[in-house]
Amino acid sequence: MLSTMQDVPLTVTRILTHGMTIHGKSQVTTWTGEPEPQRRSFAEVGRRATQLAHALRDELGVVGDQRVATLMWNNAEHIEAYLAIPSMGAVLHTLNLRLPAEQLIWIVKHADDKVVLVNGSLLPLLAPLLPHLTSIEHVVVVGPGDRSVLDGAVPQVHDYEELIAGRPTDYDWPELDERQAAAMCYTSGTTGDPKGVVYSHRSIYLHSMQVNMAESMGLSDKDTTLVVVPQFHVNAWGLPHATFMTGVNMLMPDRFLQPAPLADMIEREKPTHAAAVPTIWQGLLAEVTANPRDLTSMARVTIGGAACPPALMEAYDKLGVRLCHAWGMTETSPLGTMANPPAGLTEEQEWPYRITQGRFPAGVEARLVGPGGDHLPWDGESAGELEVRGPWI
Template sequence: MTTPLPGQMMDVPLTVSSLLAHASRHFGTTEIVSKRVEGDVHRYTYRDCEKRAKQLAQGLIALGVEAGDRIGTLAWNGYRHLEIYYGTTGFGAVCHTINPRLFPEQIVYIVNHADDRYVMFDTTFAALVDALAPKCPNVRGWIALADDARLPRMTTPVMGYEALVRAEDGDFDWPLLDERLASYLCYTSGTTGNPKGALYSHRSTVLHAYAVSLPNASGLSARDCALPVVPMFHVNAWGIPHAAPLTGAKLVLPGKDLDGKSLYELMEAEHVTYSAGVPTVWLGLLNYMRETGLRLTSLKRTVIGGSACPPAMLSTFRDDYGVEAIHGWGMTEMSPLGTVARLNGEQAQRSPDEQRSLLEKQGHVIYGVDMKIVGNDGRELPWDGVAFGELYVRGPWIIDGYFRSDVSPLVDGWFPTGDVATIDRDGFMRITDRSKDLIKSGGEWISSIEIENQAVAHPAVAEAACIACAHPDWKERPLLVVVKRADAEVTREELLGFYQDKVARWWIPDDVVFVDELPHTATGKLNKLVLRERFRDHILPSACKVVN
């Protein structure tokens, strides 16, 4: 029997620090531009960024942070947040990005579940930190991303980020870590039960960065100027903070101001060629340009994901502004990128209608990801564009388990996404429904179950159902359908006010409809299919304001 022959190649680990080290060494003068919360624009280079990331690593080590410890962040897209991305993972700690838009109690759960040693925060979140700190006893310290002169007045004792960095010299060598060690921790939005943690590795992060940069995906190169509108606290800004240094692209970080005017002015000033974000953000940009008559002079392509992109938005970008809008799909458990809607040479020769039909779908997988759809019997369904089933995925940057959970989510080595989809003969996937009754508003998930549970806690409510209603701005917003208790009275305004301080403000339903009874299935469950059909044409009050 022949003995397998091993290759004779260097065993150089794929580490996150190697991405920034590469950019610093080979694209050292390329700019990183940030709109700071202080209001000004900050500029420096990849070489500067690596030095400060090393200073941060030294500072954290001096504080007693060890490999494997989690460091939380509550921060916008900016150069300090980027330094934390690399300064923590570079010596083996784990960067734990936290979504500040979550309800505070969810953030408390996430910080405690992750067992964060320190949490670094932008000063805009000072009040939030004051509310969180007493409920997070294991956090050793809270570090404000500011210099000493701009430290916010708080009840929570805080350290200054700039003082921590300034105390070190940056004379530090990134250690050669095992590429399978943890690098980043990102939590889901907690749509059903508590949020769940996806723990990425150095290897998965680097491979994902390669995939994001492929021509069939973003196509990033050193000639590009990339502006991730998607927050760095949301699945690592879809991998752009890693793909940009990998390719040597200029990086522009927009901070907290994501309105149409602010984004347009920053894009034009910095000659941005590539961007990525959820449809709601692009709606604001398109509305601003339509109102002012302005045009984009440098933007060439943008990835739109987080929720389904309206076909009209794709055509507006393409036909009115000459920008390629790329429909993408993924999820936190996938690091997140899974599919992109871009045509090959043969598909680009088809009729405009056929091309448009493909581009409106979520797209085909990028190398590294495989997918299939399965029926109720667990068997794989054909790729005919008609059969639909639950979407399963697998690949080297897809989780095989949740952080601190002993229960594997995998089914025969595949991850069930919870989405229902079709796949056509071209391999283009289209999401047709969700296996759970979730509502996606502006790219963020809302739990219908949680909304219903809060409603029935009201003494005047006998039963409640929450469904999604179409919205011209947020795409989907929650509608609450309620059966009152006998001889009880409650108004729409009273019910909506009942949600204050119980759920995140953006989770509160936009409208309430009172009915005599709710439809149920044969097993006694709420029949939301019937409800969605019944209220398909319901117009939300907030939708009227947008239209008017």
């Protein structure tokens, strides 16, 4: 017997339209290094994403599931690309600007990217690669930068603002299969060439719901999250999609990732949540120790990418900021575990849970397998291959 419930595809398009309407007043704030940061409402970000989709289709000829790459920092324009590209049926491909040149060249060729959106400040990184990126037909420059380095480039060069200006702010979005590719990242944490991981609309939608659940990051439209984890690193741990789904305000640091500007951002904009690797928080701690800032708004921090030293957790506890371990991989979208302790424990009893990588949320299953294929116990001592499965794995 089948249910009577509707079978509605879970797509990025629905995240886009919901965020720009129901949560239209929420904001994406991008740090610019100027006295006043750039501020855009979700409604404006959604309209600009719609204009970008028109530009990609009508001006640059992006059709079907062609790949559109981004070589960008965390900023509002990158959020617009996150929403526009999958919603029109194309595939977002974020390029890791920390990778060596030969790996970036290999990745772009392997993905067969047709267009690349690049921040102007990153043109010196892209320009030497372009002669080798034979699949790239268009380069779209976002923000200021020395564009003379692109003189003589084979791909057509466009200015982002000029490209989207005057285009319609509504779009006849296609009804996509939720299993269709929406975004892709390449992981270099493996042997040989980087491996591509392709996320479906369905996996992104379900992952976004889990990120917002109380047992994970527990975000709502009353929060502002400082998204330090790069958008080229596993979709910024799913935060751009998750926040647009629930109206969480986003504070984007752009290229200002050093401890001093991050401390200034926190004191001025008062985020309630943040996400980044341990080295970021070690640097920030040294900065605020030497030059005190008010971090008390930032009650919760999601920390991943490496094990967090317990001493660092204790130092932030004294500042009123709680660090919470998360574990995942490019292949897990990336949320795999969160180290939120069970209810009913004292502060001392919580420590054995806090210093682990956490517990699996609903939907994620794992087992430990030995060399012979036998299942090993979860006893803290057995070592083997970790097999994980779930709707966003």
